[in-house]
Amino acid sequence: MTEFDQLYREVILDHYKNPRGHGVMEHADAQAEGQNPFCGDEVSIYVSFGDDGDRIEDVKFSGRGCAISQAATSMLTEMVKGRSVVEIAELPKEELLEEIGIPLTPIRLKCAILGLGVLKVALHKAKGTPLPEEWAGLDELQLT
Amino acid sequence: MTEFDQLYREVILDHYKNPRGHGVMEHADAQAEGQNPFCGDEVSIYVSFGDDGDRIEDVKFSGRGCAISQAATSMLTEMVKGRSVVEIAELPKEELLEEIGIPLTPIRLKCAILGLGVLKVALHKAKGTPLPEEWAGLDELQLT
């Protein structure tokens, strides 16, 4: 397998070209924006909860980013749907990285986990779930 | 000639061990203190003018410094006595350095010309003779 094929393997390209969950949600129960300070990419995440309020019913995202960040956020939306808020608030990034399944340098890692971070911020704001400091500050910019 | 002999040649050692014009002048017509910022050495210079006020009658100096600065200031007192204020205000440092007659590195040069600088400041303060900026600021510390 060439390095190209490794990095842009088919599933990544598929999610990149046909992102799942791409769009804006009008009346989201939870919402956050965030950005990757290294490249300036911005992502918005919208969440609706199930009737019990404990479960993620739907997730959408908008914003622009590189193939890795778009594909990773697209995969993320599929991954979290139907799972409990608490579970996702605690989801280790490794689970997402495994799903992505490509070798990432530190700088591309930041692309890959941006969407997850913004999702965690959204849950934190709506539900008060804990936000480990690794993820803090992503949404600091909403005022500007 | 060894390097030592060059640097500490007899006349230097003589002026160092038996400085001419060393002391304080009670009622000086002109006076200044100055210091070498690189080593912290301080020199005070006292001048009395002849009756016409245009000539340097006597010069004394106090303060402590290295052999080069002490010897140079001692030589300076001999060199300027009887000469006109204007002439000394304009005296190029080269004239003193020639008299000293030893090879000086940049840092030792500052030692050698400290006394001359302070003398020029004293004349400037008493007589308003011009003070090229090379010599300015030597006495800035008298307030501290």
Add this chain to the structure above:
Amino acid sequence: MAVTAKPKLDARSIRADFPIFEQQFHGKPLSFLDSAASAQKPRQVLDAMRAFYETSYANVHRGVYQLAERATEAYEGARQTICSFVNADSTREIIFTRQATEALNLVAYSWGLNNLGPGDVVVVTELEHHSNFVPWQYIAGRTGAELRLIRIDDAGELELDNLDELAAGGNIKVVAANYVSNSIGTVNPVERLSAWAHEHGAIMVVDAAQAAPHRPVDVQALDCDFLALSSHKLCGPTGVGALWGRRELLEKMEPFNLGGHMIRKVTLERTTWGELPYKFEAGTGPIAEAVGFAAAIDYIGRVGLEAIEEHEQTLVTNALERMIEIDGIVTYGPPPERRAGIISFNLDGIHPHDVAQILDLDGVAIRAGHHCCQPLMSRFNVAATNRASFYLYTVPEEIDRLVEGLHKVKRMLG
């Protein structure tokens, strides 16, 4: 300047001076098209620093012993080299800093904190690198002064027609601009801005970090008041830069960093400052780095800045011609004759990170990002661009590789 025969530059033989090109990346030779971020270093510079450490190293200025004298001579000699390089009047006007950024902060803090207040205006351009933008924004904020922007047109050139509107209702105190834009290569009319600044009684601060590697910089001709440089952009080491400042201004300014070497006398009650330039050089200086900086100036001086500029212009002209043929490409910036060897561009719909990543797999290194110019990115309504930048060691084949690479990116992700 006298009219001389056309300068020539042999990029291939220059390239042999740079050890970095001796290795392969991903099995391919390196096309380093990111010199605007930082240039590679020739052996001559590395040798000069090594020799300095091995034979002449000691702390400078106060040592009486021979080694300290040698080190001082080398350090002050480097200052002289920089002084001549920017055509300054005196080495007292040359202050060693960590880089251009610190040079600009020095001016913003030391001049700005004490001279700005409510009603005052600081003017910067929309083209600025954050290093000549954020310090002014911050110090303006602290002092109550206002920050205003000289806007650019769609070609990335300063809009100078409405300068007087910009001046309305405020007291212009500082005009700060880069000489060459690191993002899109625009060469700015600094002389004209200096004249305008001085008409208003303002100081003119020039960020020459990106200009100095590529074209002669002459503080007299620019008629500015401060000018900032970085060594690492012109083939010198990291860790050193310089500020040139007009002596009358430097003399009236408070110091910035405080500590050893910059004082005249310290007592509990009061400290007095040393002479220029030491007043602004607290602590042990970037001694070996200054030696390397001077060696780099000598190196590019031997090649000739006019020759470098011409070489880059040929490359840019050629590259632009070929790049605009790529379907869906957008390039930013002015025509080749008014820009340095820098091309910013986007491939429609493809994120710069992906472009840079795929090029890298073929050994072609370009930059993708906001290039520390977020206000400019906002102006062009993008989050990031790709940037290819050329320097004296760039050879024409590297442009072939860049263009081929871009076609490949389109095939893969388009």
Add this chain to the structure above:
Amino acid sequence: MAVTAKPKLDARSIRADFPIFEQQFHGKPLSFLDSAASAQKPRQVLDAMRAFYETSYANVHRGVYQLAERATEAYEGARQTICSFVNADSTREIIFTRQATEALNLVAYSWGLNNLGPGDVVVVTELEHHSNFVPWQYIAGRTGAELRLIRIDDAGELELDNLDELAAGGNIKVVAANYVSNSIGTVNPVERLSAWAHEHGAIMVVDAAQAAPHRPVDVQALDCDFLALSSHKLCGPTGVGALWGRRELLEKMEPFNLGGHMIRKVTLERTTWGELPYKFEAGTGPIAEAVGFAAAIDYIGRVGLEAIEEHEQTLVTNALERMIEIDGIVTYGPPPERRAGIISFNLDGIHPHDVAQILDLDGVAIRAGHHCCQPLMSRFNVAATNRASFYLYTVPEEIDRLVEGLHKVKRMLG
């Protein structure tokens, strides 16, 4: 720390790592007894920097291409090395600066300008280097706070009995002290000062520029809030140093220098700051210098700081014993067991410049001056002293040469 077998240090074989000793001065081998001003560099450090420039150089952090990744890895790896070296919790607490002086200015400006005011007191010691004295004096002056001194006794040790008097009638906000005095070698009881500072709700700022080359420095054990280092004093390159700061404090602080790399987002209206440590690292960092700094830490780490300390103590004990036999000599500072490898002295009636100059003619390099410690010089009522300082490459014969040289000085000028 585990009890280990007695550390040993073979100064002669260490010396062979330092190219500077391969040449002669005035026809004699070099006795470099001025390491307290700046240490010489081993081949290992010079090699590490050269290899970095030749194979891995690019600007760090934002580059997507491989070379930039390598450079970033090396730079961040160096941060990790420093983090372990001072036993910090996290690399986020390690900020690269130009040297200790800038590290101390960063704290004085960034913390001090925003936290000090009238009624507040900054306490420094009479032993301070200007770099940990003048910034506090200046910022205290700007903010209306008061500067007070912890005095020393005749042996050059801090007088801690009347600390509470010192605190009377003021609100102590900062206590700043060096860990080892560069002038007379005193090792200060920093733990005790930290405890006292914290009792009063003050921050404890430690200048470890002179300690770190000679003994283990552990920010947890010292329980301080900020600690400053310089690379060049511990066999690393010039142009780089580091500040360690307690995260909670760093997070609340305003940035110091502003510009590229330290921002999160820049707009005309407002700029937000990046994460630690980048918030405090504006502009292109001292990249290769950081790599050299880490290589130096590795080098002295392999020798062992305990071994270095013991080696220096043996030298100091021996040197002091022989020096005090010289007629008319005055030495300053505490007994060998409470000092680093530094001896300050005066030969009655002979100016230090002359002493150093005559020693230099025999290839013995010592320093003569105020050592950037004018308040201390005032305390001892001298304008200057001679200072001989030892390091890991110092061999016993150099002490013989020093003592012989001093006898010669006395014969010549006494």
